[in-house]
Amino acid sequence: MAVFVIGAGQMGAGIAQVAAQAGIETYLNDISEAYILKGIEKIRTLLEKNVAKGKISAGEKDRILSGIKPALSLDDAKDCDLVIEAVIEKIELKQEIFSRLDKICKSETILASNTSSLPITEIAAATARPEKVIGMHFMQPVPVMSLVEVIRGLATSDETFGSVEELSKKMGKVPVEVKDVPGFISNRVLQMMINEAIYCVYEGVASPEGIDEIMKRGMNHPMGPLQLADFIGLDTVLYIMETMYKGYCDSKYRPCPLLRQYVKAGWLGRKSGRGFYTYQ
Ligand SMILES: NC(=O)c1ccc[n+]([C@@H]2O[C@H](COP(=O)([O-])OP(=O)(O)OC[C@H]3O[C@@H](n4cnc5c(N)ncnc54)[C@H](O)[C@@H]3O)[C@@H](O)[C@H]2O)c1
The missing domain is CATH 3.40.50.720 (NAD(P)-binding Rossmann-like Domain)
Structure with a gap:
């Protein structure tokens, strides 16, 4: 084998x-x-x-x-x-x-x-x-x-x-x-949460740290959604949102403009050293 x-x-x-x-x-x-x-x-x-x-x-x-x-x-x-x-x-x-x-x-x-x-x-x-x-x-x-x-x-x-x-x-x-549907199960569910968390940063509802703290302490998630997005790679998060947006032709899957901007800036998360957080 x-x-x-x-x-x-x-x-x-x-x-x-x-x-x-x-x-x-x-x-x-x-x-x-x-x-x-x-x-x-x-x-x-x-x-x-x-x-x-x-x-x-x-x-x-x-x-x-x-x-x-x-x-x-x-x-x-x-x-x-x-x-x-x-x-x-x-x-x-x-x-x-x-x-x-x-x-x-x-x-x-x-x-x-x-x-x-x-x-x-x-x-x-x-x-x-x-x-x-x-x-x-x-x-x-x-x-x-x-x-x-x-x-x-x-x-x-x-x-x-x-x-x-x-x-x-x-x-x-x-x-x-x-x-075989866009995003399968894991990302159809997960990326919607991540994208919504990015919208919350975009709208100034709370800081990335605050949003992650709420989801960790309040929902018992081991990682906050923005920390997880950085870990996955923001380019990958954007590709997935775009695939679901095109695949379902439904505006609920539209990627947050802030996500697009971060990717264009080369802020891809942990792998590039900067995303919602900075990394050594
Ligand atoms: N990051 C995650 O959490 C995650 C989870 C599950 C699935 N995925 C999927 O896995 C795939 C890879 O994601 P990743 O996070 O490892 O990305 P990555 O950017 O870390 O790695 C991609 C690698 O592919 C290589 N590559 C690009 N073009 C190539 C080619 N023509 N031939 C051979 N290698 C080539 C790049 O040099 C790079 O090393 C994507 O389809 C992604 O959606 C990612």
Whole structure:
């Protein structure tokens, strides 16, 4: 069994880590070797922390790291059984990658997307194997969060669904089946709350700290919505809101203008050092 992960960012690195932890031969790809190595370094740091905390042994850390192989070209996916794509949330890019994978991979290979909101059916239409295309929506941080939303496109076969369900369990996750609608369940519900919290900042109703404090203390949320938005990445939050706005043709999903402004300014949250909060 071999898995090929595309995108070594916040999500892709985490997905590669849990795959390798499950003893699966794992390949990690990105647009340059530097990005791949940065992703692997992030995994190493997390694993070293787990060794220090006594959660895993140093030998286990080395085994996991040696199970992740950098892959500079998509052509390296040709013999893999499953590809999990985790590049940025842009439909044109995902379709282009899936169309290329369709020609590169063996006919049995399942092609999965970790998209947060984009239609799996539309991504699958870029291939000649829509029955083998599926959504595997991991949560951040991947090594910690147990959920995988498994999204069936219009043509996804029962066999593909069954294989992905089994594999998700092997990776230590709990798969939950969802239909192919914009935002699925997780983001259809979550992003509405985040967007509303951003509107509250925009309208000056309370400070980001105040809003987060209210949701943590009053609703028992482990993180406030703005802290969570920074953690997800404000560009990703905007892409998801735009997908839902277009997908449902309903104004209730309109992204807050302040969110657009932050993204245009390059304030993407934790990953860029500044969002609703600042980071070292
Ligand atoms: N951030 C979250 O909390 C979260 C949660 C679930 C799902 N997702 C989804 O996961 C995907 C990735 O999100 P992220 O937060 O990891 O983003 P990110 O910006 O941290 O990482 C994206 C990575 O993709 C790489 N990339 C871009 N174009 C590429 C290409 N053509 N080939 C290979 N690699 C390429 C980038 O270099 C970058 O390393 C998105 O679809 C997002 O919606 C994100």
